[in-house]
Amino acid sequence: MENAAEPQALDITARAQAIRAGSRAAVANALAELEATRTRPETRALVDALYPSPRQPGAVIGLTGPPGVGKSTLASKLVAAWRSAGRTVGVMAVDPSSRGSGGALLGDRTRIRPAADDDGVFVRSLAARGALGGLSPAAFEAMVVLRAAFDMVLVETVGVGQSETDIARVADVTVVAVQPGSGDTLQFIKSGLMESFELLVVTKSDLGAPARRAHKDLKVALSLLGRSDVEVVLASGTDGSGVEPLVAAIDAVRPAGQDAVRARAEQLTAFATAAATRLFGTLAIARVGGRRALQAKLAASAPAGPYDALARCEEWLT
Amino acid sequence: MATRDRPWLMRTYSGHSSAAASNALYRENLSRGQTGLSVAFDLPTQTGYDADDPRSSGEVGKVGVPISHLGDMETLMADIPIERMNTSMTINATAPWLLALYIAVAEKRGVDPQLLRGTTQNDLVKEFLSRGTYMLPPAASLKLQTDVVAYTVEHLPKWNPVNICSYHLQEAGATPVLEVSYALANAMCLLDAAKARGDVPAEAFPRVVGRVSFFVNAGIRFVEELVKLRVMGSLWDRICRERYGVTDPKLRRFRYGVQVNSLGLTEPQPENNVYRIALEMLGVVLSKNARARAVQLPAWNEALGLPRPWDQQWSLRLQQIVAHETDLLDHGDLFDGSHEIARLETALTAEVDEQLAWIEAIGGVLAAVDSGAMKARLVEAGAARLSRIESGEQTVIGVNAFTESAPSPLAQSSDGGILTVDPAAEREQIERLDAFRQSRDDARVTATLAALRDAAVAGANIMPASIACAHAGVTTGEWGAVMRDVFGEYRAPTGVGAAVSQRARPAPEDAVDGLDKARAAVERATAAIGRRLKLVVGKPGLDGHSNGAEQIAVRARDAGIEVVYQGIRLTPHEIARCAEEESAHVVGLSILSGSHNVLVPAVMDALRARGLDRVVVIVGGIIPDGDRSQLESLGVSRVFTPSDFDLNRIVTEIAELGAAQWAE
Ligand code: B12
Ligand SMILES: Nc1nc2c(ncn2[C@@H]2O[C@H](COP(=O)(O)OP(=O)(O)OP(=O)(O)O)[C@@H](O)[C@H]2O)c(=O)[nH]1
Numbered sequence: 001m002e003n004a005a006e007p008q009a010l011d012i013t014a015r016a017q018a019i020r021a022g023s024r025a026a027v028a029n030a031l032a033e034l035e036a037t038r039t040r041p042e043t044r045a046l047v048d049a050l051y052p053s054p055r056q057p058g059a060v061i062g063l064t065g066p067p068g069v070g071k072s073t074l075a076s077k078l079v080a081a082w083r084s085a086g087r088t089v090g091v092m093a094v095d096p097s098s099r100g101s102g103g104a105l106l107g108d109r110t111r112i113r114p115a116a117d118d119d120g121v122f123v124r125s126l127a128a129r130g131a132l133g134g135l136s137p138a139a140f141e142a143m144v145v146l147r148a149a150f151d152m153v154l155v156e157t158v159g160v161g162q163s164e165t166d167i168a169r170v171a172d173v174t175v176v177a178v179q180p181g182s183g184d185t186l187q188f189i190k191s192g193l194m195e196s197f198e199l200l201v202v203t204k205s206d207l208g209a210p211a212r213r214a215h216k217d218l219k220v221a222l223s224l225l226g227r228s229d230v231e232v233v234l235a236s237g238t239d240g241s242g243v244e245p246l247v248a249a250i251d252a253v254r255p256a257g258q259d260a261v262r263a264r265a266e267q268l269t270a271f272a273t274a275a276a277t278r279l280f281g282t283l284a285i286a287r288v289g290g291r292r293a294l295q296a297k298l299a300a301s302a303p304a305g306p307y308d309a310l311a312r313c314e315e316w317l318t
Numbered sequence: 319m320a321t322r323d324r325p326w327l328m329r330t331y332s333g334h335s336s337a338a339a340s341n342a343l344y345r346e347n348l349s350r351g352q353t354g355l356s357v358a359f360d361l362p363t364q365t366g367y368d369a370d371d372p373r374s375s376g377e378v379g380k381v382g383v384p385i386s387h388l389g390d391m392e393t394l395m396a397d398i399p400i401e402r403m404n405t406s407m408t409i410n411a412t413a414p415w416l417l418a419l420y421i422a423v424a425e426k427r428g429v430d431p432q433l434l435r436g437t438t439q440n441d442l443v444k445e446f447l448s449r450g451t452y453m454l455p456p457a458a459s460l461k462l463q464t465d466v467v468a469y470t471v472e473h474l475p476k477w478n479p480v481n482i483c484s485y486h487l488q489e490a491g492a493t494p495v496l497e498v499s500y501a502l503a504n505a506m507c508l509l510d511a512a513k514a515r516g517d518v519p520a521e522a523f524p525r526v527v528g529r530v531s532f533f534v535n536a537g538i539r540f541v542e543e544l545v546k547l548r549v550m551g552s553l554w555d556r557i558c559r560e561r562y563g564v565t566d567p568k569l570r571r572f573r574y575g576v577q578v579n580s581l582g583l584t585e586p587q588p589e590n591n592v593y594r595i596a597l598e599m600l601g602v603v604l605s606k607n608a609r610a611r612a613v614q615l616p617a618w619n620e621a622l623g624l625p626r627p628w629d630q631q632w633s634l635r636l637q638q639i640v641a642h643e644t645d646l647l648d649h650g651d652l653f654d655g656s657h658e659i660a661r662l663e664t665a666l667t668a669e670v671d672e673q674l675a676w677i678e679a680i681g682g683v684l685a686a687v688d689s690g691a692m693k694a695r696l697v698e699a700g701a702a703r704l705s706r707i708e709s710g711e712q713t714v715i716g717v718n719a720f721t722e723s724a725p726s727p728l729a730q731s732s733d734g735g736i737l738t739v740d741p742a743a744e745r746e747q748i749e750r751l752d753a754f755r756q757s758r759d760d761a762r763v764t765a766t767l768a769a770l771r772d773a774a775v776a777g778a779n780i781m782p783a784s785i786a787c788a789h790a791g792v793t794t795g796e797w798g799a800v801m802r803d804v805f806g807e808y809r810a811p812t813g814v815g816a817a818v819s820q821r822a823r824p825a826p827e828d829a830v831d832g833l834d835k836a837r838a839a840v841e842r843a844t845a846a847i848g849r850r851l852k853l854v855v856g857k858p859g860l861d862g863h864s865n866g867a868e869q870i871a872v873r874a875r876d877a878g879i880e881v882v883y884q885g886i887r888l889t890p891h892e893i894a895r896c897a898e899e900e901s902a903h904v905v906g907l908s909i910l911s912g913s914h915n916v917l918v919p920a921v922m923d924a925l926r927a928r929g930l931d932r933v934v935v936i937v938g939g940i941i942p943d944g945d946r947s948q949l950e951s952l953g954v955s956r957v958f959t960p961s962d963f964d965l966n967r968i969v970t971e972i973a974e975l976g977a978a979q980w981a982e
């Protein structure tokens with residue numbers, strides 16, 4: 001469509017191959033097409049072609065938390081740690097600043113600066129566009145492209161509440177960042193409203209006592225929730241302390257082997273169900289027996305990728 | 319006339335090309351009766367890079383003198399009696415280093431550093447908020463600032479270690495309230511830190527307070543400005559008394575120098591700027607009780623480019639006429655007892671107190687700098703100013719009113735009416751630097767740099783180690799690299815994301831270029847392209863002038879464009895990379911430092927190297943007319959300069975260019 005390389009002319013397999021080989025231009029083109037007002041058939045085919053067999057299982061890490069908690073600063077350190085371990089990284093910075101006008105100021109990438117000339121990191125900003133749950137409409141599809149191209153994918157979103165569940169839908173591992181001395185997040189976690197996270201990180205550990213206190217409080221809150229298994233890492237994006245343990249903790253909880261396969265299948269089902277609800281309405285879903293039934297149908301049909309899944313939903317629901 | 323006051327210090331801010339050329343300029347000025355020096359450094363020197371660093375490309379010797387090592391500083395001060403000179407250095411992130419070089423020159427000449435008089439600007443907070451030549455994170459910056467304070471109190475008692483600046487805040491759009499409150503909060507932050515260090519003896523602390531001086535701005539609304547300075551003086555007195563317990567009134571005096579407002583000086587009908595400068599000056603000289611200690615004036619060609627010696631002389635003459643021909647200095651204070659002035663003072667004081675309380679409430683200056691909260695208010699104030707000019711609510715003669723003009727003969731001379739620095743200056747400086755590196759004792763350099771690193775890591779005062787480095791022949795870039803390595807680098811928040819948009823002000827009925835029109839153009843472009851128009855605003859090089867980039871970014875967002883803006887000081891490579899990763903349709907570069915002829919081609923090359931040939935490139939900033947065609951021949955689609963003051967029209971054009979290039 002709109003790029004110098006005339007991607008139209010290239011066939012889907014070649015484009016998928018280029019993306020899997022980490023071609024930055026091919027990745028950028030695919031992401032641009034996903035942001036188009038009308039998604040083209042070849043874009044859909046490309047995403048579905050990229051969907052199976054990711055480079056690494058459990059590679060998509062969601063980092064979420066309230067505004068200003070230190071996500072980007074920490075993300076920058078995580079990226080550096082992964083890079084020095086030889087892993088390539090794709091970052092999706094979801095920016096909430098979108099306006100009624102449709103315009104947005106995407107500045108979050110500023111704090112995530114790879115070393116000069118390092119083409120092993122690819123940072124893309126996405127305007128949240130007011131989508132429910134803080135993720136942009138094509139976030140899932142964009143994630144599919146990035147995880148095909150890079151060893152690790154980091155998705156940063158702002159939020160306390162709704163969006164955590166949303167990010168859990170694209171991430172293999174959801175890390176919730178908590179600000180030392182902020183009752184809010186703590187309260188929130190205690191309330192048990194937020195369930196889908198694999199790790200907690202207390203940011204700004206360089207602040208000392210308040211961070212250690214938050215760490216202790218979180219541990220207590222988790223045990224009340226019956227989730228003592230969840231690790232709470234203390235880290236500072238400023239001085240880099242705690243970053244190595246965080247990397248290790250992430251690797252430890254990343255789903256692997258059959259777990260990963262199952263988790264991915266569930267993820268796809270959840271994505272398609274949510275998208276179908278948005279596209280065809282709850283009434284249509286009720287006609288096929290409700291969400292559960294739709295999910296079961298999806299799981300049984302083993303779709304090839306997100307667009308294939310949506311196409312099936314369309315068939316059943318319209 | 320026995321009672322006639324002594325006039326203020328008259329200064330000219332200067333330096334360019336090389337240490338030798340600047341030395342010649344200074345000696346000429348001194349021979350004509352100038353009493354002090356005001357040194358302008360080039361951007362690599364201000365940001366701690368050597369002339370041959372890739373980041374310095376295009377910037378060496380441009381807007382000031384390059385000082386890479388002791389040899390350069392010796393050349394700069396050659397045949398100038400350093401023990402009798404009052405040298406003011408506009409230097410901040412690298413202030414400890416430039417001061418170390420200055421001290422080393424004195425020591426080499428056998429001059430006792432105790433005699434040295436002058437000023438290092440050494441104010442990093444306003445660098446984060448407006449001026450942009452910072453290096454290290456806020457806390458580390460403050461530590462180095464106070465290193466200079468603690469060192470000079472003991473070893474250079476006549477030195478002014480910091481000059482707290484509100485000047486640059488007004489140049490970024492600050493209102494008087496923001497200017498005063500930010501500057502006072504900044505001064506308190508610095509003094510609190512100096513006190514907390516514990517190495518300044520308590521009995522010396524009032525002297526430290528007394529050495530803090532200010533550098534302010536004065537705009538065209540000169541009554542308001544006069545009131546501002548009276549208020550600043552009384553508030554400073556209050557702070558010195560109440561917060562720091564300074565009993566000696568002499569040490570509580572509000573000492574300030576001034577450069578009058580340049581932001582309001584226009585590119586169209588540039589001769590009008592002479593009147594503006596004269597009126598702006600009234601604000602800082604009329605009231606005897608709030609009169610400036612030192613005054614620097616810009617020149618008529620401010621918005622065109624760098625001033626030539628004759629342009630600076632013309633501005634100096636204005637000061638001399640006011641001081642020596644008028645009766646101003648014969649009288650006492652003209653405003654004491656004025657009800658109107660008192661009323662304005664009370665109102666401003668209340669607003670400033672409110673703003674100071676806000677800064678305190680959000681965690682103090684360092685936190686408010688790092689979170690971008692203070693910066694966001696500045697960007698908002700700047701945006702409000704520009705939309706007032708666009709809507710015509712604020713009149714600017716020659717820009718949005720009375721625009722018909724006969725051609726100005728002033729700008730018609732063969733040099734374009736500005737000073738142009740010979741591009742060979744950069745190569746020559748690099749050659750001198752190479753030769754200097756050959757001549758030094760490498761083992762000594764390594765050893766002193768290691769000692770500097772140790773001092774920095776240990777949290778010791780870095781001044782003694784820096785002076786040793788200076789003597790050993792360490793370069794500015796080497797000193798800067800150690801600091802960056804130990805303390806880390808920093809990017810200040812841009813403030814644009816948090817800046818509240820200027821709600822479309824009611825445009826006059828017949829307005830053709832309102833925000834609505836820009837929005838409509840953006841929607842058309844988005845429809846034609848099939849994807850929302852995306853713009854990367856980039857600032858390549860070391861240039862810190864961010865106003866234009868910020869305002870374009872905010873307005874483009876308000877008109878519906880997806881904008882990526884990452885702040886100042888990016889390499890061409892970083893900008894191209896960002897354009898690639900973000901699939902930008904348009905890249906807009908903003909360059910005001912005069913280095914466009916080097917940086918724009920570099921960005922074009924970097925874009926091409928990534929196969930981004932189709933991306934539309936536009937350039938804005940101080941671009942002399944003579945350079946336009948060259949930029950266009952490189953493939954730049956459009957050049958914008960300060961006379962393009964209508965942001966909605968600029969955004970409309972961006973949308974049209976984007977649509978034309980990217981339509982499906
Ligand atoms: C304000 C100002 C400052 C402020 C900047 C505050 C800030 N955060 O931006 C302060 C006080 C900090 C400052 C400092 C310096 N300044 Co100054 N500054 C100016 C001044 C007075 C106005 C610039 C401005 O902000 N205008 C308002 C904005 C909105 O306009 P604008 O940037 O021109 O943008 C408009 C267009 O150009 C265009 N545009 C600009 N960018 C873009 C980008 C895109 C994408 C698009 C579409 C359009 C566009 O659209 C805008 C809308 O009208 C100019 C002179 C003048 N009157 O123009 C000197 C000037 C630019 N400064 C100059 C110098 C030398 C300096 C210093 C380097 C001095 C020194 N030696 O230390 C320092 C260091 C700064 C640094 N770190 O680089 C010189 C540059 C000389 C040259 N080019 O040859 C100038 C020209 C003054 C002079 N005549 O000497 N400065
Ligand atoms: N002391 C300390 N401050 C930090 C740390 N990490 C971030 N900060 C500061 O916290 C503020 C926010 O940091 P960001 O990394 O931008 O936080 P964020 O969560 O990405 O913010 P948003 O994207 O705006 O929601 C900045 O002022 C940082 O300098 C840390 O580890 N220690």
Ligand SMILES: [Mg+2]
Pocket residue numbers: 071072073108156
């Ligand atoms: Mg962030």
